[in-house]
Amino acid sequence: MADEPLVLGIETSCDETGIGIVRGHTLLANTIASSMDEHARFGGVVPEVASRAHLEAMTPTVEAALAEAGLRFSDIDAIAVTAGPGLAGALLVGVAAAKSYALGLGVPLYGVNHLAAHVAVDQLEHGPLPRPCIAMLVSGGHSSLLLVPDVAEDVISLGSTVDDAAGEAFDKVARVLGLPFPGGPHIDRAAREGSGEAIAFPRGKLDDGTLDFSFSGLKTAVARWVEAREASGEAVHVPDVAASFQEAVVDVLTRKALQACRKYEVHDLLIGGGVAANSRLRALAQERCEAAGVRLRVPRPGLCTDNGAMVAALGSDLVAAGITPSTLEIPADSSLPITTVHV
């Protein structure tokens, strides 16, 4: 609707400089500059490299997003920004940009939670969120199960990883297998040529009665298995290892997500975050949700990975809910808890 506010969202919690523009829940622009190529040779995101890249990329990325949406900066009604969690120095570039835009335009500022934004983004593709829904967020930095009565105001943590994030396990196993960083897409591709049942890797915390995850033991088990084969001079069939590792991850993720749905009697599951782009996770989640009578929502891959549209989407919800805007004194909080949707 034309009278809904235009919200510009800024995301800089890791290596992507993301700018999104929405009107209500209509996506008008989603522009991303990534510094991933600069990190790849280090085998992981280097915080200072990411922070420098955000400062370089911010102004051109904002200008590109405004051009894509056919808007002038003065058309924007509100600014939303990821205030946390994430890399402190990286977050701070986005927060400083957001404050300067809000100050310069004289419009309200909304500092938002990165994880809640990953939930809110699905509304841009699939419409209003069922209340409540269960959300599973899986990425290189997070693995969380959430009960979401209202994404603008009420998000409850049900469980999270006790050690490595799911995406982190993909990166580490990729290294063991000699695949490039980031590992997720490479393992996904290699796994298509292999069998997920070839090797029985452990499923951490599968039936421990919690909704927490653990992927550190799995990563070590894969490394042991590979080293044992190498020590005995046997060839390692990378596609089988990749597929069996991936199967162990997505088996645990989907089972725990459906356990959460059962426990809280919720019939809608949303999966977000970069690992939600994994083809096997999407397929197995679909299969198991159908069997359990749970409706599954997964945003398209471009909205699952970090982006500015998700921040704008949540900002739009906050405006619609009449939430008091943030002050210009808000900090970037690298460990912002998920229970704090906005600051």
Place this chain on the structure above:
Amino acid sequence: MLVLAFDTATPAVTAALHDGERVLAESTTIDARRHGELLAPTIERVLAESGASLRDVTAVVAGSGPGPYTGLRVGLMTAQGLSTTLGVPSYGVCTLDGVAFGSGLSEPFLVATDARRKEVFWGRYADMRTRVEGPFVNRPAEVPVEGLPVVGAGAALYPEILGNRSDVSPYPSAGALAALAAERLAKGTPLDPPRPIYLRRPDAVVPGAPKRVTA
């Protein structure tokens, strides 16, 4: 002319407005860990104190460092953001030049600021307006002091090596930065874009082979 200037490259978060003739308002807080929280409210404060509106600002100037990177980026990002939204030019002025201008010295001297890791950022000046060497990053003992006075927090930190001009403020003042920028703008001297002066590469090591988990 109305120049809005600020600097976040040292523990001082400082902002000022200058109308081409004098500083209309200036506000400074020393807090090495809260640049991101303090800068925007400090800008609002100097605007309120001078009775000016952001719409009246004709140029935005940020100290471009060198200085600890996390804080430094807050000032430069803010300058770019205000420039984009207000439709006015933004510039970066070397933070050491701001300290030098604030010293008021007319004879040769050095500026040295804290670069952490037991190093200083430094530059050599012929007078308060003229940098003749630097900026560089070095250990204090490597700085060619050669009997010249040294101003800035680096001097206060390493007085045995760098001497200490305690009569000069160790931190940059946005008022001095704004006055220097206003003078350069009035003369038509070209100013740099608001880009950071880092002087060091990011700490990052290309990893070797993965660590083995079995013996």
